[in-house]
Amino acid sequence: MTLIDPALDLDLMRKMRAGDADAFTALYRRHQGPVYRFALLRSGSPDVAADVVQEIFLGLFTDKYPFDPNRGALSSFLFGVARNLLLKRDEREHRYVAIPDQDDDDALAPVDPNPEPAAILFARRETEAVHGALRQIAPHYRDVLILYELHDLSYVEIAAVCGIDIGTVRSRLSRARARMADLLQDFRPPNAARQLEATP
Amino acid sequence: MNHADIENPQLDRQLGQLREELEHQQTPARVEATLLQAFARHQRKSWFGRVGLWLAPAAGLAASVGMAAWITLAPMTNAPIGTDPPNTVAIDDQSPFLALQSLERIAAEREPRLIETAVPRTMLASLGIPVDPEVAGESMRAQMLVSAEGQPLAMRFLQ
Numbered sequence: 001m002t003l004i005d006p007a008l009d010l011d012l013m014r015k016m017r018a019g020d021a022d023a024f025t026a027l028y029r030r031h032q033g034p035v036y037r038f039a040l041l042r043s044g045s046p047d048v049a050a051d052v053v054q055e056i057f058l059g060l061f062t063d064k065y066p067f068d069p070n071r072g073a074l075s076s077f078l079f080g081v082a083r084n085l086l087l088k089r090d091e092r093e094h095r096y097v098a099i100p101d102q103d104d105d106d107a108l109a110p111v112d113p114n115p116e117p118a119a120i121l122f123a124r125r126e127t128e129a130v131h132g133a134l135r136q137i138a139p140h141y142r143d144v145l146i147l148y149e150l151h152d153l154s155y156v157e158i159a160a161v162c163g164i165d166i167g168t169v170r171s172r173l174s175r176a177r178a179r180m181a182d183l184l185q186d187f188r189p190p191n192a193a194r195q196l197e198a199t200p
Numbered sequence: 201m202n203h204a205d206i207e208n209p210q211l212d213r214q215l216g217q218l219r220e221e222l223e224h225q226q227t228p229a230r231v232e233a234t235l236l237q238a239f240a241r242h243q244r245k246s247w248f249g250r251v252g253l254w255l256a257p258a259a260g261l262a263a264s265v266g267m268a269a270w271i272t273l274a275p276m277t278n279a280p281i282g283t284d285p286p287n288t289v290a291i292d293d294q295s296p297f298l299a300l301q302s303l304e305r306i307a308a309e310r311e312p313r314l315i316e317t318a319v320p321r322t323m324l325a326s327l328g329i330p331v332d333p334e335v336a337g338e339s340m341r342a343q344m345l346v347s348a349e350g351q352p353l354a355m356r357f358l359q
Contacts, residue, residue: 019243021236028232036227046228053227057235062242127221130214149215150222181211 009074016061027074028057034151035078041146042086044135056081072160076153080161083143090139126187133183141176148173297345297354311348316341319357329357 015023039049059065
């Protein structure tokens with residue numbers, strides 16, 4: 001579960017709408033990190049992730065993306081807008097085919113044969129491999145995995161963000177994890193590889 | 201994470217590493233700066249929009265006082281402002297005008313108009329003036345100097 005206090009978010013939203021720049025700054029600083037990291041993992045591009053964050057927060061105070069507190073927490077709403085923007089970007093650039101109505105094994109396969117190279121630097125080769133595997137999973141599976149494993153959203157929150165039911169969240173998470181395990185099964189950390197080579 | 205049907209400690213460890221390495225990633229600082237500028241611009245525009253709505257009925261009545269008002273107000277650009285806050289200009293014994301644009305912008309206006317109207321008291325709050333909550337819902341009389349295009353230049357509240 002997220003640790004963001006929804007009551008404080010509402011208070012800051014109210015002040016922001018009354019023109020309080022400090023309240024807007026506080027809101028931005030509370031939420032930019034998770035939204036940026038979600039967009040970064042999802043797109044693999046720091047520039048795209050920064051554009052997405054900027055677009056979301058612009059839309060928040062201009063009411064292009066009107067937030068309704070009756071429909072969930074602000075953090076879930078922001079993830080939802082980020083996801084939609086990224087899906088539109090994929091669509092615009094013909095990166096993926098449309099999301100299927102039914103989840104099946106074919107839908108899990110990557111549709112983009114030439115994904116953009118990731119522009120994120122990781123300290124460990126193993127982490128690079130994990131990120132590489134993540135990028136090979138179709139977006140609607142990847143979104144669920146990222147939100148659950150890396151942002152601690154609950155099934156209910158993910159269902160709201162992705163506009164799917166909880167059962168679908170559960171099955172997509174299960175399939176995404178299985179696919180990740182498949183993609184990473186041949187990966188050996190450099191140390192392990194050296195140990196194998198040294199073994200007579 | 202614990203998934204009864206899909207337990208995989210190695211994958212959990214790998215995802216944990218990914219999470220750990222991403223923890224320090226933040227949106228570039230330039231985005232916050234851009235957003236704050238846009239927020240300030242948006243607030244100015246919204247405020248003028250709200251004022252414009254209130255002024256619309258009064259605008260038609262105001263045309264006749266146009267140039268005369270400017271002649272009356274012209275000394276404001278030379279008025280001593282040391283005794284008032286920097287964004288106010290006194291031209292008579294009544295309350296001072298609050299400059300909504302720079303004095304240079306106001307002085308450069310060729311066809312200013314002075315209009316009188318009623319505005320909600322809550323508008324005072326948006327200008328940083330304390331409002332008594334008991335009368336916040338009421339309106340009060342105000343005079344406003346507007347440009348030929350209807351852009352508010354300065355205003356004062358009348359008792």
